Amino acid sequence: xxxxxxxxxxxxxxxxxxxxxxxxxxxxxxxxxxxxxxxxxxxxxxxxxxxxxxxxxxxxxxxxxxxxxxxxxxxxxxxxxxxxxxxxxxxxxxxxxxxxxxxxxxxxxxxxxxxxxxxxxxxxxxxxxxxxxxxxxxxxxxxxxxxxxxxxxxxxxxxxxxxxxxxxxxxxxxxxxxxxxxxxxxxxxxxxxxxxxxxxxxxxxxxxxxxxxxxxxxxxxxxxxxxxxxxxxxxxxxxxxxxxxxxxxxxxxxxxxxxxxxxxxxxxxxxxxxxxxxxxxxxxxxxxxxxxxxxxx
Numbered sequence: 001x002x003x004x005x006x007x008x009x010x011x012x013x014x015x016x017x018x019x020x021x022x023x024x025x026x027x028x029x030x031x032x033x034x035x036x037x038x039x040x041x042x043x044x045x046x047x048x049x050x051x052x053x054x055x056x057x058x059x060x061x062x063x064x065x066x067x068x069x070x071x072x073x074x075x076x077x078x079x080x081x082x083x084x085x086x087x088x089x090x091x092x093x094x095x096x097x098x099x100x101x102x103x104x105x106x107x108x109x110x111x112x113x114x115x116x117x118x119x120x121x122x123x124x125x126x127x128x129x130x131x132x133x134x135x136x137x138x139x140x141x142x143x144x145x146x147x148x149x150x151x152x153x154x155x156x157x158x159x160x161x162x163x164x165x166x167x168x169x170x171x172x173x174x175x176x177x178x179x180x181x182x183x184x185x186x187x188x189x190x191x192x193x194x195x196x197x198x199x200x201x202x203x204x205x206x207x208x209x210x211x212x213x214x215x216x217x218x219x220x221x222x223x224x225x226x227x228x229x230x231x232x233x234x235x236x237x238x239x240x241x242x243x244x245x246x247x248x249x250x251x252x253x254x255x256x257x258x259x260x261x262x263x264x265x266x267x268x269x270x271x272x273x274x275x276x277x278x279x280x281x282x283x284x285x286x287x288x289x290x291x292x293x294x295x296x297x
Contacts, residue, residue, distance in 0.1 A: 021070055028073035029065040035080050036061050042082050056082075060089045067092040067099075121245075128169065129177045136164055140173060168243055175241045242283055249273045250280060250287075 036042050036058075043056050068076065068088060076088050143161040147154050159167045253272035257265045270277035 025070045025073065028070060028077055031077045032065060032073060032080070033061065035077065036085070039080075042080070042085050044082075056086055056089055060092070061085075063092040063096060064088045067095040125172045126176055129173060132165075132173060132177070136162065137173070137178075140165075140170065141178070144174075171241045171243055246273060246275070247283070247287065250283060253280075254284065 043058070064076070064085075065073070068091065072088075072091075076084060139162050140158070143158040146161065147157050151157060155167050155170060159165065159170055162170065165173075250269070250273050253269040256272070257268045259265065261268065266277035266281055270280050273280055
């Protein structure tokens with residue numbers, strides 16, 4: 001209890017000191033402005049500290065008030081001269097530049113940190129793809145055929161059909177696994193390779209035939225099994241997949257870039273999310289409709 005009371009007392013004293021320093025700083029700033037206003041010749045002083053010829057301006061005086069601390073302002077006011085004011089302007093501009101550089105460095109570090117975290121998260125997600133069994137991949141492909149695009153709450157429905165994986169895991173497999181063809185069954189890979197070979201032979205046969213040619217076009221290659229067609233066509237289609245991270249990034253970007261930006265808003269949102277603006281606008285409408293629906297229910 002005694003320690004708590006001492007801590008509270010210290011906090012009160014610190015608060016009083018901050019208020020005192022704030023008032024003192026305001027007085028020193030007012031004092032400097034008054035001295036400059038009463039002595040216009042201070043603004044006529046030629047600065048040569050940067051190798052140029054420039055005069056002190058009222059805007060620079062405000063920089064001095066903004067960037068110099070209480071002790072520095074008190075010392076300046078105690079012996080203000082045109083040359084000391086010019087030196088104070090230089091010091092204030094240097095502090096301003098240092099502050100800008102610190103902010104830029106902080107932003108850069110934040111960007112690099114975010115990129116590193118995103119890279120590590122993606123690598124972790126890709127590593128989890130290796131834990132899928134052949135049976136899970138088979139069931140996923142079956143569910144994708146059973147519930148095509150346009151199905152209400154499609155990926156949630158697919159997840160209920162598969163049961164052993166979350167929606168995010170399913171979307172990762174679709175985006176990074178199935179589309180690459182890496183997780184096709186060995187027999188499907190053989191059939192697809194055979195189909196491509198037949199297509200190539202068919203084109204070569206057609207090129208050899210025609211007017212004056214001694215050969216005829218090669219017969220069309222037999223149709224591949226339905227399962228194979230499903231795999232091949234699926235890997236060629238660009239599926240617009242939205243993960244929870246993508247949705248959160250969209251919501252964050254929409255909050256950051258308001259409607260007052262006009263058409264430029266969606267360009268900035270798309271850049272922040274990493275998708276094109278049409279996809280972002282479409283997803284926003286879907287999320288908005290889903291929110292209204294859930295609110296009514």
